[in-house]
Amino acid sequence: MKRFILTKLLGALAAVIGASILAFILMRIIPGDPARLQLGPAATDEALRGLRREMGLDQPMWKQYWIYMTDFIQGDWGRSFKFGQRVFPLMRSRFAASVELGITAFVLAFVGATAAAVLTTYRRNKPLEKVANGTAHIGLGTPPFWIGLILLLLVSQKLGIFPGPGRLDAEVAAPNKITGFYTIDFLLAGDIRGFLDAVHHLVLPAITLGLAPGAFLYRLFRANLLDVADSPFLLVARMKGVGRLRAFVRHAVPNAFLPTLTASGLLFGQMLGGSVLIEELFNWPGVGAAVTSGIRTQDFSVVQAFILISALMYVVISALIDVLYGVIDPRLRGQGSGR
Amino acid sequence: MKHVLRDRALSIALAVLSVVAVAAIIGPWIWDKPVNATGSSLLDSRLAPSWAHPFGTDQSGRDVLARFLSGARISLLAGVIAVITGGLIGGALGVISGARRGWFDTVVMRLLDIVLAFPPLILAMGIATARGPGVTSAVIGIVLTTIPYFTRLVRSDVVKINALPHVESSRAMGASERRTLLRHVVPHTASTMLVQSASVFGYTVLSLAALGFVGLGADANTPEWGVMITKGQSEMLNGNWWMATFPGIGLLLVCTAANVVADRVRVHLHSPAEGAADPDVPVSIPSISPIGVSG
Numbered sequence: 001m002k003r004f005i006l007t008k009l010l011g012a013l014a015a016v017i018g019a020s021i022l023a024f025i026l027m028r029i030i031p032g033d034p035a036r037l038q039l040g041p042a043a044t045d046e047a048l049r050g051l052r053r054e055m056g057l058d059q060p061m062w063k064q065y066w067i068y069m070t071d072f073i074q075g076d077w078g079r080s081f082k083f084g085q086r087v088f089p090l091m092r093s094r095f096a097a098s099v100e101l102g103i104t105a106f107v108l109a110f111v112g113a114t115a116a117a118v119l120t121t122y123r124r125n126k127p128l129e130k131v132a133n134g135t136a137h138i139g140l141g142t143p144p145f146w147i148g149l150i151l152l153l154l155v156s157q158k159l160g161i162f163p164g165p166g167r168l169d170a171e172v173a174a175p176n177k178i179t180g181f182y183t184i185d186f187l188l189a190g191d192i193r194g195f196l197d198a199v200h201h202l203v204l205p206a207i208t209l210g211l212a213p214g215a216f217l218y219r220l221f222r223a224n225l226l227d228v229a230d231s232p233f234l235l236v237a238r239m240k241g242v243g244r245l246r247a248f249v250r251h252a253v254p255n256a257f258l259p260t261l262t263a264s265g266l267l268f269g270q271m272l273g274g275s276v277l278i279e280e281l282f283n284w285p286g287v288g289a290a291v292t293s294g295i296r297t298q299d300f301s302v303v304q305a306f307i308l309i310s311a312l313m314y315v316v317i318s319a320l321i322d323v324l325y326g327v328i329d330p331r332l333r334g335q336g337s338g339r
Numbered sequence: 340m341k342h343v344l345r346d347r348a349l350s351i352a353l354a355v356l357s358v359v360a361v362a363a364i365i366g367p368w369i370w371d372k373p374v375n376a377t378g379s380s381l382l383d384s385r386l387a388p389s390w391a392h393p394f395g396t397d398q399s400g401r402d403v404l405a406r407f408l409s410g411a412r413i414s415l416l417a418g419v420i421a422v423i424t425g426g427l428i429g430g431a432l433g434v435i436s437g438a439r440r441g442w443f444d445t446v447v448m449r450l451l452d453i454v455l456a457f458p459p460l461i462l463a464m465g466i467a468t469a470r471g472p473g474v475t476s477a478v479i480g481i482v483l484t485t486i487p488y489f490t491r492l493v494r495s496d497v498v499k500i501n502a503l504p505h506v507e508s509s510r511a512m513g514a515s516e517r518r519t520l521l522r523h524v525v526p527h528t529a530s531t532m533l534v535q536s537a538s539v540f541g542y543t544v545l546s547l548a549a550l551g552f553v554g555l556g557a558d559a560n561t562p563e564w565g566v567m568i569t570k571g572q573s574e575m576l577n578g579n580w581w582m583a584t585f586p587g588i589g590l591l592l593v594c595t596a597a598n599v600v601a602d603r604v605r606v607h608l609h610s611p612a613e614g615a616a617d618p619d620v621p622v623s624i625p626s627i628s629p630i631g632v633s634g
Contacts, residue, residue, distance in 0.1 A: 011452070018453035026465040141595030143545055145552050146568055146587040153575055276460050277549055292553055295464050303461070311456040 005323050012319035019311035024065050027300045072308065078301030082293060087301045091287060091309070096180025097167065098279070098286030102271040104206040109214030110264055117221040121229065122248055132218065139215030145277045148208035152281075155204065162204050163197075165283035172197045205282040209275050213267045220263055224256035231255075262321045269317040270310075346607070352599035355592050363415050366408035372401075388581055395581035397570065406562035407585050413563050414544045414593065417478050421543040422536045425482045429489025430532060436490065437497025438520050444494075451487040459484040463546065467555040474547070474563065477556040481546045485539045492535055496528045530608035534601050541597030548590055564590055 035051040036043065056064050071078070077087035120129045156164045163169060167182055172194055175185035183202070186195035228234065229252060237247050276288035283289075287306060294302035344350055388395040394403035432451075436444040454462070463480030470476040500506060501524060509519045550556030551565025559566060564586035571583030 011449070014449060015452040015456045018449070019456045022453060022457060026469065029469050137595050137598060138591065141541060141545075141598050142591045143548050143552070143565070143568075143587065143594075145549065146583070146590065149568070149572055149575060149583060150587070153580065157576060270458075277552060280553060291461070292464075295461075295468055296554070298468070303465075307458065307461055310458040310461070314456045314458075315452075 008319045008322050012315040015315045016308075016312055019315075020069065020308055021065065023304050023307040023311075024068065027304055028061065028064075068304075072305075077305045080294070080299050080302045082297045082299040082302070083290070087305050090290070090302070091305055093177075093180060094285060094287045094290050097284060098275075098288060099272050100181045100183065101202065101205055101209065101279075101284060101286060102268075102275075104202050105208075105210035106213070106264075106268050106271050108206055109210035109217060109267075112210070113214045113217035114221060114260070116218050117225060118253070121222060121225040122245075136215040136218050139211040140219075142211075144208050144212055144275075145281050147211060148205070148278055148281045151204050151208060163201055165281070167198065167201050167284065168194075169197050169201075205278055205284055208282070209271065209278050213271065217260055217264060217267070221256065221260040224259055225252060228252045228256040258325075262325070265317050265321050266314070269313045272313065346603055348599050349603035349607075352596040352603070355596040356600070359411055359589070359593055359596075360415055362408055363411035367405065367412065370402075370405050370408055372405035387579075394585045395579075397567075397582050398574065403567075403582060403585055406567060407564075407589060409562040410564045410567060410586060411589060411593075413474060413557065413561070414547060414589070417474065417481075417547050418540040418543045418593075418597075421478055421482050421485065422540050425485040425539055426489055426532060426536055428482075429486040430493050430528070432486070433490040433493025434497055434520070434525060434528070437494040438501065438516075438524065440498075447490065448494075451490055454483065455487050459546075460549070463550055464553075464555050467550060472555050472558060474557045474561065477547055477550045478543070480550070481543050484546075485542065488539070489532075489535055492531050493528050496531050497524055500524045500527045530604075533608065534605045537597050537601035537604060541594040541601070544597070545590065545594050548586075 035048050035055060035057065039047055039051060052058050056067050059067070068078075075088055077091070079085070080087050080090055083090055116132045120132050152164060156162050168174060175182055175189050175191065175194060178185050178188055182198040183195055186192075186198055234247060234251055237251050238244070242251070275286075276292050278284070279286045279288040280292055290302055291306045293299070294306070392402050392404065394407055396402055397406070432447055436447045462484055463477060466480035466483070467473070467476040470479070506519060506523050509523045510516075514522075547556055547563070548565030548568065551561075551563045552569050554569070557563035557566050559570070567586040568583045571579075571581075571586075575583045
């Protein structure tokens with residue numbers, strides 16, 4: 001078991017290092033001179049050379065990588081010239097906005113998906129099943145940014161139920177920063193109006209972001225539930241006199257839930273990392289929006305930091321899931337290398 | 340064929356895809372209106388749908404239906420190219436890894452882990468920026484993100500098939516390793532490949548639109564669905580709903596149909612990749628990331 005966990009962790013570490021090298025190379029082969037971009041076309045050769053030296057661009061590639069990584073680990077993520085700020089605090093403040101949206105969307109998706117899957121398999125209610133399956137297909141097949149646009153048009157503009165883009169109404173001031181989550185910060189400040197406004201603004205982007213993962217989880221969980229429903233052990237349980245509800249809750253659901261749980265973990269990780277398109281559409285000041293603008297303006301440090309964090313998150317979560325699986329299902333332990 | 344006709348969802352999905360494909364191929368000839376600024380008149384800009392312009396016109400007076408049809412061509416072609424290249428590269432890697440195992444397998448799997456750990460949208464965006472934006476760059480980026488999924492599924496199939504009795508008997512009868520692989524192993528990965536291709540097709544169409552939407556796919560004048568949605572976005576909130584709505588419906592139809600096909604084919608063919616828990620397949624990896632490039 002120890003060996004198993006160790007191999008998984010080493011593999012995860014290798015993947016993160018690999019991703020960081022790939023990110024570094026990708027950022028360096030992109031045409032354009034960061035020093036020139038930062039100083040503008042009127043800069044003198046003198047100034048350009050000075051800045052290049054300061055940014056370490058005159059060093060050989062491997063050395064630049066080494067310097068970057070050692071700085072990164074120490075929390076020095078470089079400087080964003082677009083935002084005129086150091087990247088670490090920039091990302092930290094934007095991360096709160098992304099995480100708040102990500103958690104809300106994930107909770108909506110997870111609760112909706114499991115509830116729908118349980119209801120449609122336990123009752124085998126045809127009309128409900130059709131609606132849920134149809135919604136899931138559309139959720140997976142439609143570009144989220146388009147759904148978001150339609151929601152903005154219909155629900156926000158035409159019906160006026162939910163507000164338009166942004167985290168708060170224009171006349172509501174942002175709360176004092178404690179956690180960075182507006183909803184929690186308003187509650188801590190005892191400002192109910194502000195809290196409601198923040199929640200109000202969360203609904204549409206969260207639905208848009210949660211739709212595709214929710215649809216995916218619903219289909220996965222449902223497929224596994226239907227699989228388990230046909231398995232002999234369930235029949236045995238029923239034959240021994242276990243009631244339908246109890247058989248379902250105690251025997252079917254736990255056995256069918258594992259794949260959904262792991263998929264949820266990975267999706268959660270991805271959703272926390274900020275959603276580039278939805279943040280752009282809803283004018284949400286999160287990490288994703290910063291990255292899109294970072295790519296457009298070749299703001300290397302922001303993009304690089306984002307790649308590293310996402311890769312780290314992905315790798316850590318999938319390694320955790322693998323280890324968890326090994327703990328739960330001993331059959332999977334033998335093949336430490338067979339990832 | 341009978342199977343196909345009896346399955347209503349599958350028939351409808353295939354019908355939708357065929358209609359869009361036919362429209363994409365012959366549509367631009369029949370509905371022969373200018374899709375670019377030259378030849379259209381600004382006097383016709385922002386016209387609501389009518390007989391002369393069934394999908395209305397956009398800001399520059401271009402016919403939205405004509406652009407929709409050209410957009411269908413771009414999207415479907417991108418999807419087909421991505422499936423072929425991604426499938427060939429990913430499939431070949433999967434077959435070799437699964438058959439040879441050893442160091443080659445380890446190296447390939449580690450490299451693919453790195454690609455998987457990379458946020459897909461960023462990978463595609465990075466390539467678009469490095470090569471200069473455009474449909475080709477976007478498709479290259481998207482293909483890169485799909486390869487790991489092809490490879491993993493095919494590899495796990497090959498590992499499993501390799502252990503089946505018919506493969507063993509082929510070897511026992513003295514068939515070469517190569518012949519055994521090509522004649523008795525690879526053909527059995529077809530169902531996995533077919534299912535995976537349908538998912539990847541939908542994923543590619545969606546991702547291309549997503550990249551177009553953020554301005555890193557097709558350029559602003561190309562009649563690509565994602566770009567059309569971006570340009571229609573501001574107009575939409577002014578009440579001119581048709582510019583962004585129709586390309587969105589096109590995406591919805593094509594991608595949903597592709598997903599339904601993948602789903603139904605999986606049910607009919609029972610790919611060997613499913614079934615008992617297999618230590619080689621990470622349970623946590625779906626056949627394609629549901630958030631992927633479009634998140």
